[in-house]
Amino acid sequence: MSLPDKAFPVSWDQFHRDARALAWRLAGLNQSFRAIVCITRGGLVPAAIISRELNIRLIDTVCIATRHDYVNQGETQLLKGISPDLLADGGAGVLVVDDLTDTGKTALEVREMLPKSHFACVYAKPSGVPTIDTFVTEVSQDTWIYFPWDMGFTYQEPIAKGHKG
Numbered sequence: 301m302s303l304p305d306k307a308f309p310v311s312w313d314q315f316h317r318d319a320r321a322l323a324w325r326l327a328g329l330n331q332s333f334r335a336i337v338c339i340t341r342g343g344l345v346p347a348a349i350i351s352r353e354l355n356i357r358l359i360d361t362v363c364i365a366t367r368h369d370y371v372n373q374g375e376t377q378l379l380k381g382i383s384p385d386l387l388a389d390g391g392a393g394v395l396v397v398d399d400l401t402d403t404g405k406t407a408l409e410v411r412e413m414l415p416k417s418h419f420a421c422v423y424a425k426p427s428g429v430p431t432i433d434t435f436v437t438e439v440s441q442d443t444w445i446y447f448p449w450d451m452g453f454t455y456q457e458p459i460a461k462g463h464k465g
């Protein structure tokens with residue numbers, strides 16, 4: 301197992317701005333969504349922000365647990381599926397929300413359940429881009445995105461310490 305080379309840390313403030321930017325993009329589509337399906341757990345936070353901005357009151361979850369050793373996606377387990385009324389018509393008019401797409405595996409699995417839905421996420425890596433309809437920021441595949449709900453305040457070494465330049 302190796303960690304991606306680059307780090308992209310995201311603060312709460314930045315995440316809120318980026319999720320709101322996603323809501324602006326979705327609003328610009330002039331498509332009305334009858335419900336949000338958020339992919340837990342990462343999709344819960346952007347779904348709350350988008351639901352507020354676009355006034356979408358019907359929210360469902362698809363609960364998928366992935367076994368992975370930090371960076372490598374492993375087997376997935378569906379813990380809770382989507383309600384039958386949202387699955388009708390292949391999910392037409394349903395907005396699926398996640399925090400990011402990386403390999404695209406998670407989005408592809410949910411797309412099989414809701415082939416006519418609209419997929420949105422805040423951040424996307426190149427392998428996942430084809431699986432998503434609308435996103436805000438693309439980062440390279442060798443970047444790890446650190447979300448604020450996974451982080452705490454820690455001491456940072458000064459840049460000059462140990463720097464041989």
Ligand SMILES: O=P(O)(O)OC[C@H]1O[C@H](OP(=O)(O)OP(=O)(O)O)[C@H](O)[C@@H]1O
Pocket residue numbers: 339340341342343364365366373398399400401402403404405406407428
């Ligand atoms: O495009 P992929 O390679 O499938 O990766 C993207 C998925 O990985 C993360 O979820 P994770 O499975 O880590 O679980 P969590 O949302 O419960 O933290 C993230 O929230 C996406 O759902």
Ligand code: HPA
Pocket residue numbers: 400402443444445446447
């Ligand atoms: O870059 C990432 N950050 C956090 N969780 C993730 N799950 C897949 N890729 C990532």
Ligand SMILES: [Mg+2]
Pocket residue numbers: 339340341342343398406
């Ligand atoms: Mg997730």
